[in-house]
Amino acid sequence: MTGFIKLIYGDQEFKLPVFEGSEGEKAIDISRLREITGLITLDPGYANTGSCASDITFMDGEKGILRYRGIPVEELAEKATFKETAYLLINGRLPNRDELTSFSVLLNDNSLVHEDLRVFYESFPRSSHPMGILSSMVNALRSFYPELQDLEEEINMTVTRLLSKIRTLAAMSYKISRGHKVVYPRPDLAYCANFLNMMFDSPVKPYEIDEDVVNALRVFWILHADHEQNCSTSAVRLVGSARVTLYAAISAGIAALWGPLHGGANQAVIEMLSDIAENKNMARVVERAKDKKDPFRLMGFGHRVYKTYDPRAKIMKKMCDSLLNKLKISDPLLDIAEELEALALKDDYFIEHNLYPNVDFYSGIVLRAIGIPANMFTVMFAIGRLPGWIAQWKESMDDPNWKLGRPRQIYTGPTQTKLVPIDRR
Numbered sequence: 001m002t003g004f005i006k007l008i009y010g011d012q013e014f015k016l017p018v019f020e021g022s023e024g025e026k027a028i029d030i031s032r033l034r035e036i037t038g039l040i041t042l043d044p045g046y047a048n049t050g051s052c053a054s055d056i057t058f059m060d061g062e063k064g065i066l067r068y069r070g071i072p073v074e075e076l077a078e079k080a081t082f083k084e085t086a087y088l089l090i091n092g093r094l095p096n097r098d099e100l101t102s103f104s105v106l107l108n109d110n111s112l113v114h115e116d117l118r119v120f121y122e123s124f125p126r127s128s129h130p131m132g133i134l135s136s137m138v139n140a141l142r143s144f145y146p147e148l149q150d151l152e153e154e155i156n157m158t159v160t161r162l163l164s165k166i167r168t169l170a171a172m173s174y175k176i177s178r179g180h181k182v183v184y185p186r187p188d189l190a191y192c193a194n195f196l197n198m199m200f201d202s203p204v205k206p207y208e209i210d211e212d213v214v215n216a217l218r219v220f221w222i223l224h225a226d227h228e229q230n231c232s233t234s235a236v237r238l239v240g241s242a243r244v245t246l247y248a249a250i251s252a253g254i255a256a257l258w259g260p261l262h263g264g265a266n267q268a269v270i271e272m273l274s275d276i277a278e279n280k281n282m283a284r285v286v287e288r289a290k291d292k293k294d295p296f297r298l299m300g301f302g303h304r305v306y307k308t309y310d311p312r313a314k315i316m317k318k319m320c321d322s323l324l325n326k327l328k329i330s331d332p333l334l335d336i337a338e339e340l341e342a343l344a345l346k347d348d349y350f351i352e353h354n355l356y357p358n359v360d361f362y363s364g365i366v367l368r369a370i371g372i373p374a375n376m377f378t379v380m381f382a383i384g385r386l387p388g389w390i391a392q393w394k395e396s397m398d399d400p401n402w403k404l405g406r407p408r409q410i411y412t413g414p415t416q417t418k419l420v421p422i423d424r425r
Ligand code: ACO
Pocket: 045, 260, 261, 262, 263, 265, 289, 290, 296, 297, 298, 299, 300, 301, 302, 303, 304, 305, 353, 355, 358, 359, 360
C-alpha cells in the first residue's frame, strides 16, 4: 500500500487505499468499496480494472515493453528455448540444466494421446474449424486422465500432459482433416521440431527438419507465451475460479482466443491481405477501417494496452524478413502488408488513435512460410499461449486472496412489473 485516495460522495468522504506494483503502477484498491460506500464501479471491457496482482508478466503499453518474470521478451526470443520460457513462466525462474533435462523427459513421456481420442476427431465434420476441435479435445482429455489423489502431483501431471499433448492434438487434427496418416511424436526431437515433424512428415515424403524453420517457430511461440490479463487469459482465470479442472479452464481460454478481435486476428489478417491482393483495393480497405458506420477494422492493427508499436510485432517482422530471405520465399502478401503498414502509419486517423501493427500483423506471413495453413494459425497461437494460461491459472489457485470471479452489474431493465396472461398480450 502506498497511500490513500479520497472519494467524496454527497456530504460523505471515504478513503480508499492505493496499491503499488513493482514497476510503479498504481491502483485504487476498491475491494471494500461497496461495503463502505454502497457503490460499485462500472467499467465496460474492464479497461480500467485490474482483476488481480500478478508476478508473471509486465507490459508497458506506452513504452512498448514486455517482460516475462522480469526478462525482456527480446532477450528470450534471442537466447531461450520455448521449453525454457514455458518453465520460466510456470515456475517463476529459468530451469538449471538438470531441471531442464527432467522437464524434457517428462514432456517426451507424456507426448502420446490415448488412441481412443482418434474416434472423436473422426466424428467432427471435415469442415470443422481446428480451434473448435482443439477446445473440445483439451476438455475431453479430462475423461481420459482421471484425477490423481495427491493434489500437487495431479497439478504437475496435468500441466505436463497439457504442454506436451497440445502439440500432438493440434497436429493430429491437421492430419485427420486432410485424410492423412497421423504422425506420432519422436523422442529424438525437441519441442518445436517434434511438432513440425508431426504436422508435415509423410510415409511417402519424409519431412526434412530445417533449423531456420524450427527457429522461426521457437520465436513465434515465445512471443505468444504470455500477455498478462488479455481476453483468453482472463477467461482461464474466471472459469478456473469456479474450481473447474485445468483442462476445462484451458478449453475456455482456447474458445476465447478463437475470436477475430483476439487470437483469430492472425487468420483474419491473411484473409484481408489476400483480399487486397486479389481485388487491388488497399485504399478502400483503409477507408472502410476509418468509417465509423462500417464495423470493419484493419486487422492486425491496434491493441487495448499498446499505444505504440507492439514490441512483439517488431521482433516478428524482423524474423519474418530473415526467414523468407533464408528460405528464398517471395510472398506477395509481405509486400502488401508493408505497403499497408506504411499507408496506415502516415494516415491521421491511425496516428490520432495510436494504432500500430500488433503481433498478428506479420505472424501469418511467418506461419505461411513454415507451411501452416491459415485455419491452423490460431491453433499455433494457442500452443504458444498455453504456458501463460497455465502460469496465470496456477498463480490464481495459489493466491491467498483468491475469490470466485463474479462481477456485478447496474441493472437498467424494467422495474417490477406484472405478468400479463397470454390472451391479453
Ligand atoms: N482499425 C480501425 N480502427 C480501429 C482499430 C482498427 N484495427 N482498432 C481500434 N480502432 C479505433 C476504434 O474504432 C476506436 O475509434 P473511436 O475512438 O474513434 O471510436 C478507437 O480506435 C479505440 O478502439 P477500441 O475498440 O475502443 O479499442 P480497444 O482497446 O477496445 O480495441 C482491439 C483493441 C480490439 C484489438 C482493436 O484495436 C481491434 O479491433 N483491432 C483489430 C483486431 C486485431 O488485430 N486484434 C488482435 C489484437 S492483439 C491480440 O489479441 C493478440
